[in-house]
Amino acid sequence: MNADAQNVLLVGNDELTSVAARALRESAAIVTNLRDPTDRAIRTALSHKVDTVVVISREDHVSLRIALVVEGVRPGVPLVVTVFNRDVATKLESAVRNVRVVSIAEIVASTIAAPCLDETLLSLHRGEDGISAVRPGPDGPEIGPLQLRPPGLGARLRAQIGSVLRPHELSAKILVGGLIGFCAVLLLDMLMTMAVLHESFVEAIYSATRTLVTVGPNPHVDGGPDWFRVFTAAMMLTGLAFTAIFTAGVINRLINRRLVAICGRRCFARNDHVVVVGLGQVGLRLCLLLRELHQPVLAIESHPEAENVLRAKDHGIPVVIGPGGSRFVLKRVALERARALAAVTSDEIENIAIVVGAHDCCDGLRTVLCAGRGDIRNETRSLLKLGVVRDIYRIGGTLLAAVALGSDATEAFLHEHVVYLVTRDGQIEPFAPAGVPA
16 A cells, blocks of 8 residues: 555545546545445544545535534545535635635536537636637647627627517517507507598697597597597507506516516527526536626526526526427527537436437537436447537546645546646646556
8 A cells, every 4th residue: 555645535425426536546545435424424534544535515505514524523634525606615615724615517617618609619718817718739738719709789689679579488478469569559540540630640649549548539539430430449449458468468577487588688599599408507507607708598497496597597597497308499499590509407318318309400500418427428429429528527526536636726628538637827737647647
């Protein structure tokens, strides 16, 4: 046994934990893996030699509790903890000494967003000067400027007008339909009043408005032709009907949860947008990153009560509720005019089904999917060309192992079966286990 080998206590029980443990052991570290441990089991493990503790969990409150237990038993021991919520991460950093908080969702979001923007990109790098692109180079991956053209004023205006004229949600369709009908009746009544009664423009508007709000028609109508009085009565009844429809739409919008807005930040994107299927931790981070880059984005989530649905709404991201693999849902999100689709649900089989359905709806669409387990990924690639596949477990697990071993890397990506680490100062280096040349 190597006397210089690091002793790592690994707390976790999922695929990410398995990858991290394998990478640590390949680097000659001595790994003790506790799966769903009690506080007593943690205290017992910490009574032995431990150089670093790594806590991996999908639930932030679990990570926080275990980190506090470790700090209480062994104050100051180096800690690496996975946390999704930024507020929880801040509280953990203020409460625990010598802790390194890692968000796997943020790490893998950069590697997924890159091919959504340009299929030649490997990842995105967040530096002091903003977000840069990671591309293949003659001597390996290299960081360069990210050349994106945000939508211009004309494109944004067309998107807003298209969202108003072709709303997505039923309540919005009712509201807009009632408003358009109301305005059409007003315009028609005004024009007929000007043509038949020879009223001025102002008088015609006033008369048509009185008719629509059922206050009563212009007194001159009483002396007009019989057919015009019938027409005016019909306009009053029609206006009343459209007023009821518009009112129903307003009430529906006020009472029910509105995930897609008629206009504004959460309007329904229909051109050159990225469709993100799955609003888990990775999906939400991906949407936020794309929004930060001023790229139109639209999310699909199958569970209406999912925690991140309301978070996405708060961040101004439009969300469509429905199964991401449904051909009907995919057609509703204007997939034929989308820039790319990213399938990032927690179920790899579902991600594959979503991408297959997307190609069935729109052949040639750029697609990115998360498929971390090697057997599924390799079998799928042998069957059909799915697009860009991101092994999020290998990327995230390898970064956690590197951080546990003392690396200051903040980002990671996979290129030609090698995981590369990106340090805080923008240096790229491959992760090389002990005995393997870099």
